Amino acid sequence: MCFIDGVEADALTWRHHPVEGKDPMTPRAIPLEPEDFDTNVVQELIRTKYPDVTVESVSVFDSALSTDGDQRVSTARRITVDVDYGGEASHDLPRRLTIKVARPGLGDIPLYDNEVSVYEHLADELPVMVPRCVGAVRDKSTSSFGLALEDLRVRDAEFPNVLTPVDAGGVEHIVGQLAILHARYWQTSRFDGDLSWVQPHTSGPIHDLFTHEGGVPMLVNWEVQTQQFKRELVESVGETASTLLQKVNAAQLHQAALPTTLLHGDCHIGNTYVLPDGRRGLLDWQLSARGFCMHDVSYLIITALSVKDRRTYEDELIEYYRQQLTHAGVTDAPSVEQLRYEHRLAAAWCFYIGWLTTPLENYGWEINVANQIRLATAYRDLDSKTALDDVLAKGSR
Incomplete structure (x- = not known):
């Protein structure tokens, strides 16, 4: 069984609606196909958060799977x-909903556990903008999940990516939001209590997925072997897929000993949105984690700004982040010098996990290449290789 706020999914009536010849109490997977999202399915999903709601009709507006970069x-x-x-x-309740479900064939x-947990347990208290969630369910017995979120397009939100010109002011706004988020959960004792489900970078199912030879490393090896530009x-930064993985692991072990907080975990510019009034929020919390703050800040800065602008503004943005962290009440904030050093180390994850893992069909050629160029250039500019070699050497003593 899956549990949502400690309640068995059975009690949430996630069941078949009556079909001739079938038991109406037979459990079913959350659908994957648009045509299967009828009135009963959507009502059951919404009732996981709003048990008194009645849905009278549902019509599919659109859907997206792999679209060569058009819909991320x-x-x-x-x-x-x-x-x-x-x-x-x-x-x-919002009348247009975007429902996230498992991707067919992905297993x-x-x-999926991670993102459902974020929206189920944290969405209402997060100090940053996120889409409103009106339903959340995870059923491991059927390898399925469903998240019913407001469709931000109704609010005329825009969704930047690496191809979108974003100036330093726009990045500064998100950096400020990250500081507020990180400050709220800085060294919180809740990680030993109600937030114990938030995984660290150094252990747990997501860590295993990213480090087991049959998981993400196999995918990265395939991408590097078959995509010449990757x-x-x-090669241009003097690494291999194998040495980059070693350095990601070394950096995360090192940073696990530093102050930890709640991280968005996958904070590239494509996981943000901007409203017409200029406010920016965060999307896609599947990689949320307990870890060191620069994991988020570094990934944002490197993917959001052009190479030229990053070189010009990254030090100022790191200084601004620390300033906002202290303004938000963090009394033991790392020094600017330490944050800059950890920025060099964090670049390994950004480069390796960030986009070497991503097949071209998921986001399209141009988005994939542009991200890789920014990440590889930052790795070289920051001399991350030298810094990470030093960390590895210290760890082997």
């Missing part, structure tokens, strides 16, 4: 539906 789809499928509600219980991955960018 990777490990989950997105199905957008228009919903008509009945009764007063649903008067303030049962721990990223292979030559790795």
Whole structure:
């Protein structure tokens, strides 16, 4: 069984609606295909958070899987539906929902547990903007999950990616939001209590997925072997897929001994959105984790800014981050010098996990290449190789 806030999924009525010749109490997987999202399915999903809501009709607006970069789809499928509600219980619920479900053929991955947990347990208290969640369910017995989120396009949100010009001011806004997020959970004792499900970077199912030879390393090896631009960018910084993995692990072990906080975990510019008033929020929390702050800050700065602008503004942005961290109440904030050093180490994960893992069909050629160029160039500019070699050498003593 899966549990949501300690309640068995059985009690959440995640069941078949009556079909002739079938037991109406037979459990079913959360659907993967748009045509299967009928009134009953959507109502059951919403009732995981709003048990009194009635859904009268549902129509599919659009859906996205792999679209050569047009709709930014990777490990989950997105199905957008228009919903008509009945009764007063649903008067303030969004009428257009984007429902995230498992990606067909990907299998049962721990990223799904992670994101459902974030929206189920933390979304209402996070001090940063996130899409409103109106339903969340995870059923490991069927390798499925569902997240019903407001469709931000209704609010005229824009979704930048590495091809979108983003100036230092826009990045500064998100850096400030990260500082507020990190400050809220800085060294919190809740990691030993109600947030014990938040995994560190050095152990747990997601760590195993990223380090086991049959998991992400196998995918990275395949990408580096078969995509010439990835292979030559790795070679250009004096690394191999294998040595980069070693350095990611060394950096994360080192940073695990530093102050930890709640991380977004996958904070590239493509996982952000901007509203017409200029406010920016964070999407896609599948890699949320307990770790060191520069994991988020470094990935954002490197992917959001052009090479020229990163070289110009990254030191200022790191200084600004620390300033906002202290303003938010962190009394033991690392020095600017330490943050800059950890920025050099964090570049390994950004380069290796960030985009070497990503097949071209997920985001398209140009987004993939542009991210890889920015990440490899930052790794070289920051002389991350030397810094990480030193960490490895110290760890072997």
